[in-house]
Amino acid sequence: MDEHTPVLVEEALGALHIDAETDAQRHALYVDATYGRGGHSARILQALGPSGRLLAIDRDPQAVAAARERFAKDQRVVVVHAAFGTLESLVAAHGEGRACRGILFDFGVSSAQLDQAQRGFSFQVDGPLDMRMDPTSGQSAAQWLAHASLDEIRNVIGTLGEERFAGRVARAIVEARAREPITRTAQLAQIVSAAVRTREPGKNPATRSFQALRMFVNDELGEIERGLGAALRVLATGGRLVAISFHSLEDRLVKNFMRRESSPDPLLAKLPMLPPGYAPLLQLVGKKQRAGEEERRANPRSRSAILRVAERLDTPLPAVSGGRR
Numbered sequence: 001m002d003e004h005t006p007v008l009v010e011e012a013l014g015a016l017h018i019d020a021e022t023d024a025q026r027h028a029l030y031v032d033a034t035y036g037r038g039g040h041s042a043r044i045l046q047a048l049g050p051s052g053r054l055l056a057i058d059r060d061p062q063a064v065a066a067a068r069e070r071f072a073k074d075q076r077v078v079v080v081h082a083a084f085g086t087l088e089s090l091v092a093a094h095g096e097g098r099a100c101r102g103i104l105f106d107f108g109v110s111s112a113q114l115d116q117a118q119r120g121f122s123f124q125v126d127g128p129l130d131m132r133m134d135p136t137s138g139q140s141a142a143q144w145l146a147h148a149s150l151d152e153i154r155n156v157i158g159t160l161g162e163e164r165f166a167g168r169v170a171r172a173i174v175e176a177r178a179r180e181p182i183t184r185t186a187q188l189a190q191i192v193s194a195a196v197r198t199r200e201p202g203k204n205p206a207t208r209s210f211q212a213l214r215m216f217v218n219d220e221l222g223e224i225e226r227g228l229g230a231a232l233r234v235l236a237t238g239g240r241l242v243a244i245s246f247h248s249l250e251d252r253l254v255k256n257f258m259r260r261e262s263s264p265d266p267l268l269a270k271l272p273m274l275p276p277g278y279a280p281l282l283q284l285v286g287k288k289q290r291a292g293e294e295e296r297r298a299n300p301r302s303r304s305a306i307l308r309v310a311e312r313l314d315t316p317l318p319a320v321s322g323g324r325r
């Protein structure tokens, strides 16, 4: 299977606020930082005028190939294979100096990645234990598990998987790998399931550990932090930052980032006027949004999705590097 049902598409489109009729937007640049299988990109292109640009980014070579094939004839689309943590240099290299009016992040993995056994993300279908979104760089989950210490494994599974049996899971992994290398997803799922004592309703006992390893192998939280920071630096005044998260660790990063960047520095808040470079850079737009009943019924994945939106204010970035951002 090579498909992905996009979530909160109309909500994301509304939030990006694309109006191809206005002068400010006619030649604008929009960024889909997580192309996947292009559900959001396709909808952005419907709204974008003939002179607009869409920069479609994905770190997964298969997603990039799918994007290049699907939009080969659309001159408005530039497809780039990269991690969105490097967004600032990507916009500089491919944005043609256009004002960036909107950036969409739809975090996590796509169904196309989860459903392919050979990508090694799934505890449901057996495959090589890889889990890299970009298999051309970094180390696979199997490579990491072969040499990580007990404490490192426990930390990753406890922190990123919020697994209360992280200690037992880590010990089981270390014992199992002493007998034979852990190289398959089914093998790992079995080791983890035997170590997790309780059963959460409707949840495979390996869910939390697999999620943790996937997030670690791809440095997903680090990427989100870098991507959000870069978005702030490339967005034009009035440009929209739209982020869709699927679990609490992602959403907490987005929420805290948007809150911090939309409030004055608490140490300076009481001053009659904020010094240049210290006024907030963002303004929150509306409250967090979730999928409606119909979408939740049709696409169970949408049930955990949370969309947050902020708008770039007309505030210059602090001149000195190494400041608060």
Ligand SMILES: C[S@@+](CC[C@H](N)C(=O)[O-])C[C@H]1O[C@@H](n2cnc3c(N)ncnc32)[C@H](O)[C@@H]1O
Residues within 6 Å of the ligand: 004, 005, 006, 007, 033, 034, 035, 036, 037, 038, 039, 040, 041, 057, 058, 059, 060, 063, 082, 083, 084, 085, 106, 107, 108, 109, 110, 133, 223, 224
């Ligand atoms: C949830 S899917 C996006 C689905 C997409 N919005 C659609 O409609 O098809 C997430 C995608 O983002 C990509 N991705 C995740 N983290 C990334 C990162 N740091 N840089 C670039 N792409 C990333 C994944 O490879 C995956 O294809």
